[in-house]
Amino acid sequence: MKVLRTALFRVRAACSFTGQSVSLQGQRKLFWSCGALSVGVAGVSIICYHSNSHRVFAYSDSKLDTSKWMAEPITNKKLLEERSTEMKYKMEAMIMRIQSEVCRKLEEVDGDQKFLVDRWTRTEGGGGITCVMKDGLVFEKAGVNISVVHGNLPPPAVAQMRARGKSLEGKTLPFFATGVSCVIHPRNPYVPAIHFNYRYFEVMDENGTVHWWFGGGTDLTPIYLNEKDAVHFHKTLKEACDKHDQKYYPKFKKWCDDYFYLPHRGETRGIGGIFFDDLDAEPQSAMFEFVQSCADAVLPSYIPIVQKHKNDGYSHPERKWQLLRRGRYVEFNLIYDRGTKFGLQTPGARYESILMSLPNTANWEYRNEPAPGSAEEEIVKVLKNPREWVREK
């Protein structure tokens, strides 16, 4: 804790969350690689920092296989290896791996397009790696972001956290966070869209107490209902949860239905999945293991569905319905999503990464009402009354 405290106060001296440019003059002895990417998709902006002084703590001999990562990590590789037992580095290594595995798999399944890899930093401090594929054979748009960001939480953000039940003393508090975030909009209307986001957050109050928590989730947005696919998806997530706590899946499934909800339409965005925030139970390593299991469950939950339907036949009415459903997706992300709102309110936020979650094309139509008994009506019924897809044993 003491180590963290020292590092955090150094950061505090040099960086600011308020979007002001950071002067590094007189800070030459520190190696900085810091940034701020608001992951405007699932829940909150994710922010992380590190400070590599000459003192090295928590040495580790672990060797990271970085050969397949999409780009150089935001934190120096050597540091990630040496301090791999510290949660922030452990998490960064994990999300780098997840980003790489998801991107490689999507490229393989698509067979046509590759990801554009955009590694960026900002003058305010912070960085991320934004990977985008567009106009693929299978994936019309896919984005997989990681970010490693840090700074000072401004008073309104601290107040918001307090309102969520965090007992934080102080007004402007140093924090860091890291996470991976992904949205995939496939071309074929019979292949559902998917979104996932896993993140780790630390904030230190003025007493020097470090508060940490994990958040995240994975959820599916089919254009048409396929019950077998829905069961497969939820079952895969449930298995990942059950390995850690049998209470997780039912709790986080409900949380997901509640969160991805458009009150003005009385509909959920999709058929849900899991969603959680503020996971802070000790031991921390158990929480990490759980989050890692969830992140590792993404590809097995989704790719079989993509493979099954990527060549399904469809024509104009299905495409039209898909574009209207994407309009709802845009509505949710721009009106209700906490991450997007929080992200866009952050001065100096990288809006390109936040808004990457939006589909390339979305439609709206006045009073589009699915015909009774149609496949369009079938999915809307499920969105209006979320179902249980996996029975408790």
Place this chain on the structure above:
Amino acid sequence: MKVLRTALFRVRAACSFTGQSVSLQGQRKLFWSCGALSVGVAGVSIICYHSNSHRVFAYSDSKLDTSKWMAEPITNKKLLEERSTEMKYKMEAMIMRIQSEVCRKLEEVDGDQKFLVDRWTRTEGGGGITCVMKDGLVFEKAGVNISVVHGNLPPPAVAQMRARGKSLEGKTLPFFATGVSCVIHPRNPYVPAIHFNYRYFEVMDENGTVHWWFGGGTDLTPIYLNEKDAVHFHKTLKEACDKHDQKYYPKFKKWCDDYFYLPHRGETRGIGGIFFDDLDAEPQSAMFEFVQSCADAVLPSYIPIVQKHKNDGYSHPERKWQLLRRGRYVEFNLIYDRGTKFGLQTPGARYESILMSLPNTANWEYRNEPAPGSAEEEIVKVLKNPREWVREK
């Protein structure tokens, strides 16, 4: 004032803004035609009511030419004529005329499609007339709404008004409002989109004092800059303003630039126009005349531009840029527009009318950056630094 007070308290007894269904049992002696349509476009939701008891005040002999109106008004025609000196009826008759003139003109210019006319009421009380044209030769989507709505303002809405400077005593206050709202998304990228909204609002505090005000504006969203068109548009609005007060145009032009602004992109939505709210100076009739002049200036400010460019040649790059600009339009309306936000938060709100402002198609692209010196860059420069289009004499 006393008349209004009596009527308002009757309304208070029977209707609620909270979206609850209204029981009319025991109210048979009153003729009701009430509703709630949130005009989710320019500024605020507009709401109005009337109560026609057997007592008739403020008789008038004026004959309304209702023959071209798009539908039966929300308020009984006879009442509109008999009480035409009362502002709420005067305003309703004016917006019915404006709706009709705009719709007829757009149909004439389009030459292909007609407006679908959707007259609606809701169980919570209230009504409106939503006119929508889609897939026209000239207009890809055009919506012209009127609404005449009333109810009780819930405490958060009252608090919000108080924060805007209204000295309102009481917690839940009866109110009514009426307005016209319009968004036009043309097909040709060289024809700008336009939006306008003119509205009248009354709220009575618990001391029986009636507070009233007008709001509204007209603004233009070109995809490509045409300086002559911009000057023509602003000049027409300025002339409408100058007839009433020379200070109006500069003040409301700036207000428009400030309001239609996307902070995350550092861009205005379009090249502005005029925007105002809380216009409550006596005499009330002078305020009405000003608002009417603005509403009457819409067609002369816009139609010449449409006629000039509706047959301009264009191809894929211009269309692509148009769809990306529409993405920004969606961002503004869903993230920042007060009317949309307020409207969608209203229980029982008619979201179809609120979201009618959205284009039928919008696109997003990761890091689309106009080429230096391009026509796309030219308009973005203006959006980042709003210009004065009409010099003061």
